[in-house]
Amino acid sequence: MDNNIKNRKILIVDDEVELLNLLKMVLTKEGFKNIYTAQNGNDAIDLFKNINPDLAILDVMLPDMEGYDICKIIRKTSNIPVLFLSAKGEELDRIMGLAIGADDYITKPFSPKEVVLRVKIQLKKYMMINNNKLNNKEKLTIKPFEVDEEKSEVRKNGHIIELKPKEYKMFLYMLKHKNKIISKERFCDEVWGENFFGFDNTIMVHIRKLREKIEENPSKPKYILTVKGLGYKLQIEDE
Structure with missing residues (x-):
């Protein structure tokens, strides 16, 4: 995997500790070096402001707020890829996530390898867009x-x-x-x-x-x- 992708910072937000650890382990095995995790919305927002991640994976349902709320805050200042994780698979929920600025929507249960693939796709797309801007x-x-x-x-x-x-x-x-x-x-x-x-x-x-x-x-x-x-x-x- 390209070093530029490996060095990108990924923020994962979910209140299920086992799921957080699983995603972190799978991404680490794939070569990603900078992975940050949060179990609630407030910690996620603080991390976003402090580390400037290159991609965020957000659970929709969190103890203190919805992932949709975090996405809205991210979109005020950043165009990084945002992927939603949710146990809700209804079409309306997916549409809502995409409408407020998400780039992808993954329904639980899911394959960790599928998440890794989607992360790579979104990061490559994001880097290509930004490089085009810098090279213009x-x-x-x-x-x-x-x-x-x-x-x-x-x-x-x-x-x-x-x-x-x-x-x-x-x-x-x-x-x-x-x-x-x-x-x-x-x-x-x-x-x-x-x-x-x-x-x-x-x-x-x-x-x-x-x-x-x-x-x-x-x-x-x-x-x-x-x-x-x-x-x-x-x-x-x-x-």
Whole structure:
């Protein structure tokens, strides 16, 4: 399996501990490295906000809320694949799940291997869409910055900023996700295509160099901000 898929973060939410452990075991055997679990809706929402998963598997019926409610919260900020697990197999339930933004609906009881296959299909589709977006060459203007993707050129207030390749990729990704928190893991996975392990200091060094080139006062950054415990964001006020 492609390393880029193996490194994707998967959130599984179900109040049945045995089912959670089964799915985690099967996915781990298939090579997935980053699997997170929750047994109720509140913990699931906290995990979603903290880890920025690449795919979520949600049980419909949970002790404190329905999986539909979690999906609605996810869809406010993210387009990651969402798969529902449910003992309800009625057509109306499946339609409701798909209508609020789910990508797939799996009825219990199910084959764990079928779940793994559906997870792989959804992740490949999601990665292809995002890669197409990142590879779409264009001129991007978000004042005071301008980026010419064809030339890999960045300007601030009309003046060229000399960035090294990884600095450029990081800044372009931040600009396309302005005002959103980006974790170090996402920089590694989605921008560099590397496994996060061992890259913590490297990301910090690149952020520092970006600030030195972009900020008027790097020690008091206006644009590239650190969000403690979560990552970084490029803050740009909308005009």
